[in-house]
Amino acid sequence: MKAAGMPGRRAHARPRTARGWFRWATSIALSVCAAVAPAAAEDGYDLWLRYAQAGAERSAQAPRFEQLLAADATPAQRAIRDELLRGLRGLQGRAPALAERVDRAGALLVGTPHALPAIERLRLDLHDLGDEGYLIRSLRIDGHPATVVAANTDAGALYGAFALLRALQTGQDIAALDLRDAPRLRHRVLNHWDDLDRHVERGYAGQSIWDWHRLPGWIDPRYTDYARANASIGINGTVLNNVNADAQVLTPMYLEKVAALADTFRPWGIRVYLSARFSAPIEIGGLATADPLDPAVRRWWRAKADEIYAAIPDFGGFLVKANSEGQPGPQDYGRTHADGANLLADALAPHGGIVMWRAFVYSDEEPEDRAKQAYNEFVPLDGAFRDNVMVQVKNGPIDFQPREPFHPLFGAMPRTPLMMEFQITKEYLGFSTHLAYLGTLYEEVLRADTHVQGEGATVARVLDGSLHGQALTGMAGVANIGSDRNWSGSHFDQANWYAYGRLAWNPGLPARAIAEEWTRMTFGNDPAVVAPIVGMMMASREAVVDYTGALGLHHLMARGHHYGPGPWVEGGPRADWTSVYFHRATRDGIGFDRSRRGSDAVSQYAPAVAEVFDDPDRVPEELLLWFHHVSWDRPMASGRTLWEELLHRYDRGVASVRAMRATWAGLAGRIDPERHAQVAAFLAIQEQEAQWWRDASIAYFQSISGRPLPPGVAPPPHPLAYYQSLAFPHAPGDTQ
Incomplete structure (x- = not known):
């Protein structure tokens, strides 16, 4: 996607005369013939199961x-x-x-x-x-x-x-x-944020693959291939519908369709789950309330569970988003999250089903620091949930940012099974057009040490149950799958689906080894292909962090669709939906003070971790501005000031993408031309948009800081007002 008026780059300038066209086409053909013979033409449909x-x-x-x-x-x-x-x-x-x-x-x-x-x-x-x-x-x-x-x-x-x-x-x-x-986690699940009208919230690969209108009469062969791909990496469950759920999915008409999908997936070891809308007893059940302690509500959910299991004997259970972003929930009736989860757990328990209750909650009642709310609401409920309830926790305390510290709930609820929620779809990492291998992000979080029982109490050990003796374990990934022929919108985004599955099976696997494995299965075993592609992948996520906001900056994207830079975003219905709420830049400094002198979010971590995060001289520089508001002139480890270091990171991110483009161009002829051409085009988009992120961010933060650009740092080509004027009302993946 190209912003209107943004400077573009032309990788191959095509001549305009007939003779010029002939010479250009001939030169391209000769260059291809001179290269190593490419593989057969491919469109990415076979994923990593090419068997070539x-x-x-x-x-x-x-x-x-x-x-x-x-x-x-x-x-x-x-x-x-x-x-x-x-x-x-x-x-x-x-x-x-x-x-x-x-x-x-x-x-x-x-x-x-x-x-x-x-x-x-x-x-x-x-x-x-x-x-x-x-x-x-x-x-x-x-x-x-x-x-x-x-x-x-x-x-x-x-x-x-x-x-x-x-x-x-x-x-x-x-x-x-x-x-x-053998798998270290019991439940390894994809969460589809797919609506019944085939819109996909935060989806960048076309429509939902679930063609509800034609089900159950037409079972698209793609459903079997979907199941094959998931089984190949150990995924054993799929939540078919959006966490912002439509109660209609629990009606008999849709349950018949869900049953048809369950029948298709069953041979491949995959159970189906549904996102349940908490207010379903009102919306489709005719009740006057959804109060979890109301006997009629409890009877309704038990009857609904019986109905589901009659059609789908191995139904997995419910995923629930409640009392978050306007969704109904038990707090509407003065009840707790445990009351709501246990209502559904009791209905599912006779059938062996589970409840995955999301901890992604925030509201205007927590004006001080949105990052603290989930901990504040759930830690007091530790041990209050039924045995078949898992609390599903995002990897970080805000919302799938390019980099976050691990969520403080990990390790803080020893009597409650916690389920990791990763985002595979790249809502904040460039959609499907930016190459960002998320295996490194997942690995960073899983290896983080909570220190709740001394050293070695990693997030991975919380998840696999070994730290607190939990038998109910799991991991969820928000899917990046759609109706595009290549499934994920881009060929490299398939790697994030793959990496998620492999890490859900074994959270201790190295991200580099997974990247090499995927590369060999996807592009072949030629060392001249494998080494450069793996190198690109391992550097790619850090590049996105650099050009979108390094040093712990977060939530700097445009409003609503989250496409492109928007560090100036302010106003609107909620402060914590704005960028200025999170970066808090002033003439004197930048960063969100979560230290003990600020919101005290650091104290939600174990003391050994809190001591590090609380100290601006000890916190990793990658998280400095997440936990501290510091001067623009603060000296950094590099010897630069913070302002100069931030500029350096922006330029480094753009340079990294430029290097990936060059690496990929050097693989022409070693990779089939169709896939090579699409990746090359997407890398060109990424470089252009990385430059846009860099220029717009520098223009804004310079207007706030008043600091000059150091020698050698190119000024943005447009004034700040230009970047602020860009609008993209139809960017993909937006909420409806």
Whole structure:
């Protein structure tokens, strides 16, 4: 998207005469022919499940699978068998033969001891793998080399099959395998912010993929491919509708449609969940109240749960946004979040369902510091929730900003299961046109140490239950999936979906290793491709932080649609929907004082963390302006003043994007031209918009600080009024 009047860049200036056009086209064709032969044309639909033979450099010792022994008595078993046939056909050039016994080298056995007698005879130790873990082992059967993928359930066998295919896709030596793996989190869920009219709130990849009007009569094959992709990375649940819920989704007409999707996803180990509107008993139930302590309300929800489970026996449960941003909730009746969550939990408990109750709450009653409200409301309720309730907490205390400190609730509610909520869709990181690999953001949060029980009390340990002995564990990711052919709006945004799934399975995985894995599966194993792409990905999120507001600045985007810079935004219905509320820039300094001398938000963290955050000389510079209001002339670690350092970060961010463009241009010919062209175009947009962010932000903050630009720092090409005048009423992903 290009702001009106903004200077543009033309990567390839096309001539205007016929002869010029001929010469230009010829030169482009020759340059492509001279390069390394590209892969076949691709549109991104296959995601990381391309199973491309040319992209799987096989070890000389790697076995070729000649036989496949896999049960097919259930839909799940058939899904496993068919995926292996599909994958091996692509990776080996031909599919293995289906067999009932091992009678030659290269046999692959996949399944459970109960379903496959050949695996039962191996007497493998599967006791510690649970319902979703798997074992992959190279061994000999009747003198023949073979590989077995074994699990206690079909779900575990499915994940093991995908793990084996992943190893093949990434060129690993699988000649002598002995792998055991199981998920560290129980509920690994996507949250779709999709409305019933197919609008997607904060969606940048087209319409919702759920075509509610045609369901249940038409089951789009895309739904199966969606399930395949999620299963391949261990996601086992999906919330189909927006947290800003429409009660109609709980009516019989829509439950029939939900049941059709559940039937489609079930073979792939995926349960469906629904966002429940708290006022549904009034809106579709004909009651006069939704008070969670009212007996009629309690009966209504129990009957609704019975109705849902009659249609969907493995329904996962409810996600609820209540008493936040105008949504109804228990506080409307003087009740607590625990009262509201427990109402629904009691209705779901007989069926094994769970409630995911969001902690994203803020209101005008907390004028001092919005960052404190969730902690203030939920910590007093620790231990008051039913056993089948998880409190779903965003990674930071504001709202999915490019960088935030970890949320203080993590570690502060030891008697309540907490579920991480990450945003996969890039609401504040450039939508789908900016390359920003979020694996580094997720890793930063998961590895943060809460210090609630000394060192090593990481956020990841809060989530996986090991810190406080929780059995109910989970992670949620706000999906970036839409109807675009490439699913996520851009090819690189697929990596964020992938990284989320892999970290939900194991929060300890390194972001770099995930980036390399995804790159190999998506673009092939050529080292000349993998290394530069991984380098781009690992630097990309920090680049966005730099050009949108480094050093702990946050919430500087334009109003409503959140597209582009808006550090000048003020006024309107709420102070905490403005940028000036958060940066608090004056002639003397900048930053939100959350120290003990300010809002005292630092005291919501454990003492060891609070002491660091409270001290402007000890807090990491990346969070300085999040916790402190400091002078523009404050000396920084670099030797620059804060003003000079901020300018340096803006320029560094733009330079990083420029470097990514150059790196990607150097990969021309090594990547299929269709995908290469779209990424190149998006990187051009990103550079242009990074420059826009830089120029507009400098123009505004200079008008506030009154500081001159140091030598070598280019002034913005337009006056501040120009940037403030830009408007984008139809930017994608806005709230309705």
